[in-house]
Amino acid sequence: SASLGWPQSTFTAYTFKDTDGEKHKIKVSTYNYYFSMYYNNLKNTATQYSQYGLDLSQLNMDVDFEQKLSKQTRTEDDKTQTWLEYMQEQVEEQIKDTYMFYYMAVKDNDGEEPEITEDQQSDIDEALENYETSAKQYGFTLSGYLEAALGKGVNEEVFRRESKISYIAENYQTEYQEKLGEKEYDSTDLEAYRDAHLADLQSVDFKLFECNSEDDAKAFLDELKADGSNFAQLASKYSESDWDIEANKEDVQTTYTNMTRGTMQNLSFAVSTADEDGETYSGLDWLYSSDRKAGDTTQNSTSVVYIIKPVYLSDVxxxxxxxxxxxxxxxxxxxxxxxxxxxxxxxxxxxxxxxxxxxxxxxxxxxxxxxxxxxxxxxxxxxxxxxxxxxxxxxxxxxxxxxxxxxxxxxxxxxxxxxxxxxxxxxxxxxxxxxxxxxxxxxxxYTAQQALASDDGTTALDDLKAKAELKRNWFGSRYFEIDTDIDF
CATH class of the missing domain: 3.10.50.40 (Chitinase A; domain 3)
Structure with missing residues (x-):
């Protein structure tokens, strides 16, 4: 099987230009390694989702791995392409990003490869041990099994090299993004962000309980006193588990202060769930409306809400x-x-x-x-x-x-x-x-600081990616893994 992988181990798949304009050759075996990883991950994910009863067509993952990828199409954002074209695009993006950060890491380390962590090295060794166990079960040598499972030209040396390069790139990217995230902004920048995003930064204080049914929520609201003083008592009454019945007797369990809309939108309450259009949030619009006043109540599906302090900008x-x-x-x-x-x-x-x-x-x-x-x-x-x-x-x-x-x-x-x-x-x-x-x-x-740093970090990464280029070699691409000949 080693001879079958000779062109893949020798021929150039891409010429990669790094962020400093220097060019590097990337072999076909590298492409096949990344393609097989993407292929197998997608196949495993699709299998798991099917077992969970999810509709793969709704997730745009309804690919038949028993049929040629080049004969099946998918459409996303009005763009129709074959599954093979889509997967090649994803793989090329992964290769480009990985090698971009890898060469940045090497240059920042005086031209030497940085070390990876002991845990990362152990993960590589353990993965190969698992492959060797599987190889013996199927009557393969390790190299023969790797070629069958991960594509032609992928042997132990290639696996170790590409795994290490991925870890070096991952470690450097993490450090790079952490540095971008540490950028500090002056009060003028923060206040400008506040003024532009005030609705997401303002807070409301309220009591909230999530009932088990809409009927319970309606009954809860009917029994709630105008001053909200029996909210915890009702939360306990309408709880199911022994733990919740006892815990919800305490006001602290159902009282939320300094709650911003941005935080609330990420919590799994009925009142913070998007409407059917997936874009509007009528429950949150009510909660964070300037029309709210202390003592206002609402029942939104299974959520019951009592306003303690209407919308304000918290200084906590x-x-x-x-x-x-x-x-x-x-x-x-x-x-x-x-x-x-x-x-x-x-x-x-x-x-x-x-x-x-x-x-x-x-x-x-x-x-x-x-x-x-x-x-x-x-x-x-x-x-x-x-x-x-x-x-x-x-x-x-x-x-x-x-x-x-x-x-x-x-x-x-x-x-x-x-x-x-x-x-x-x-x-x-x-x-x-x-x-x-x-x-x-x-x-x-703090929220403004994080958001500004995130936006600037995204811009910086986009600028980096614009400098890097990955140019496919037509001759080498004839030896790419393309369809269903990955056996495991």
Whole structure:
């Protein structure tokens, strides 16, 4: 099979011009590697979506992998092309972007390839080990299997090289975009953004509960007192699970303050769902209307809303906190390796008490120590069950309502001061809290800063991509993988 891949390993697929105008040859085996990765990912995704019962035609993914890609068409944005043409375009875009950042990374590293992380190298080694296992099952050598599964000319050397190049490009792109995101803007820029996007930056304070049916929502609204004083009581009454019945007795669970339209639009409430046209949001239009006044109520599908404070521009500042998550552990939800996969809401009172006792013990350990941010971070690394444990449990520039209600309420307590600690209960477990301090910006300024940096970053990337060019070699393209001859 090695001889079959000889042209692909030798012939040029593209001439790539980098952002400095220097030209590089890209081999056919590189194209075949990227094509097979895209082909197999698309095939696996389509298979999964079909198993979920999704209509692939609605997702513009109704390609028949048993038929020639060059004989099937797709239409998007009034552009009709064959599936082969579409996939080649996507693959070429991936190659262009990857090699653009790869050569930028090499040049910024004095002409030498930067190292990839140990985890990334392990991922490459592990992938090849898995391919070798599959090769033996099918009676292939590793090289023979890679050619069958990933295209002609793709052997172990090509796989390792292209995987490493992808990681180098990915790492550099991340660093590059982080630098773009660190650009700072003066008050004139921020205020200009505020004036142009005021509707998305303004806040409303309200109570909100999501019922299980529209009938429940109507009944809830009928029973709601004019001053909203029984909102939590009704939220508890119309809850289903034991956890929610108990938790919703507390006002904090259904009270939202400093809620911007931009944040609200990303939350899964009926009132924040787009209308049938997919573009307008009549529920949010009502909520953020200048006509609203304190005490206004509405029932929008399954959402019930009570206005506390109508639309205003909040001056609340972003906050930085650390936390240590201690989940209640259920024997039924623990696997053979001791990892806890239980739903905390389903745990018993005894299991919750054990989690609380553990949280108290860890907080006591902190208080008996140096009482510093660094000391808390080390305890988070050692004990937290949250995904950010490795960063010492740190969350920076939290905006209101980014976190679940009780966590959010602790963070934005008006009396909060640097060094404060506490224990907060959420649906995930107990959080041992540490308040790092306030951010540099208030929320609307931070939102404006992020948006401006994102827009400028997009422009900078577009300018970079405009400098890079990928020119196809006609002769080399005769050896491209094109249809259904990828076997695995």
């Amino acid at each position: 500042t972003t906050v930085n906190v650390r936390h240590i998550l201690i989940k209640p552990e259920s024997e039924e939800g623990t696997d053979e390796d001791g990892h806890n996969h239980s739903d905390a809401k389903e745990c018993t009172d005894e299991e919750w008490q054990a989690a609380y006792d553990k949280a108290v013990s860890i907080l006591d350990e902190y208080k008996e120590g140096e009482n510093t941010s660094e000391a808390f971070a080390q305890l988070a690394i050692a004990n937290s069950e949250d995904g950010n444990a490795s960063s010492g449990g740190l969350y920076e520039n939290i905006i209101p309502n980014q976190m679940v209600p009780t966590f959010n309420a602790w963070c934005f307590d008006g009396d909060r001061a640097a060094g404060d600690t506490g224990i907060v209960k959420t649906e995930y477990g107990y959080h041992i809290m540490y308040f790092e301090g306030y951010g540099e910006y208030n929320v609307w300024q």
